Amino acid sequence: AQRVTQPEKLLSVFKGAPVELKCNYSYSGSPELFWYVQYSRQRLQLLLRHISRESIKGFTADLNKGETSFHLKKPFAQEEDSAMYYCALSGDGGATNKLIFGTGTLLAVQP
């Protein structure tokens, strides 16, 4: 079965500290993984996708097929990074719109 697991409901760090939001997935084929972010009072928006191998707002995520993980990392957290982060999986190569989301991790960056 396709599944995305985010083990941490809440991650609290101090400004300037490194951040790692964990995401593990279960999928038998070749998945496409995404990170979406929801800032307070804003709509959900795409942060980054693994296929693009991009860095957005200082965040990066590497797909590790051996560990079936797609952890989100940032070396130095900023207060404006505080938001809800969702890891998501597309099991059909992005051919349609069926995304499977994790339960989300609330990142709180303390001053």
Next chain:
Amino acid sequence: NAGVTQTPKFQVLKTGQSMTLQCAQDMNHEYMSWYRQDPGMGLRLIHYSVGAGITDQGEVPNGYNVSRSTTEDFPLRLLSAAPSQTSVYFCASTVGGGSTYEQYFGPGTRLTVT
């Protein structure tokens, strides 16, 4: 472009009432989806559509109906509201594939069923 719009923003229903959540997009996207967001459960797919006239069930379709008569609109109907349908509902439209794949979300509708 307005992107993805949803109405209403908030709604309170009594058990057994019916209503329609509206969703529209002006980006000419073929794919649209409805999700519900519940604490501790993330977003779960209710129904989706790959084009006008074509809809299919997602993970949690029971109690909801959809139709897609135009590319722009994708309404979600609650036939007989139940307290278990208290949630925040998000509509999304999808563009591209592969490295350009992205879902655009609406602002959400917060529904309370008493």
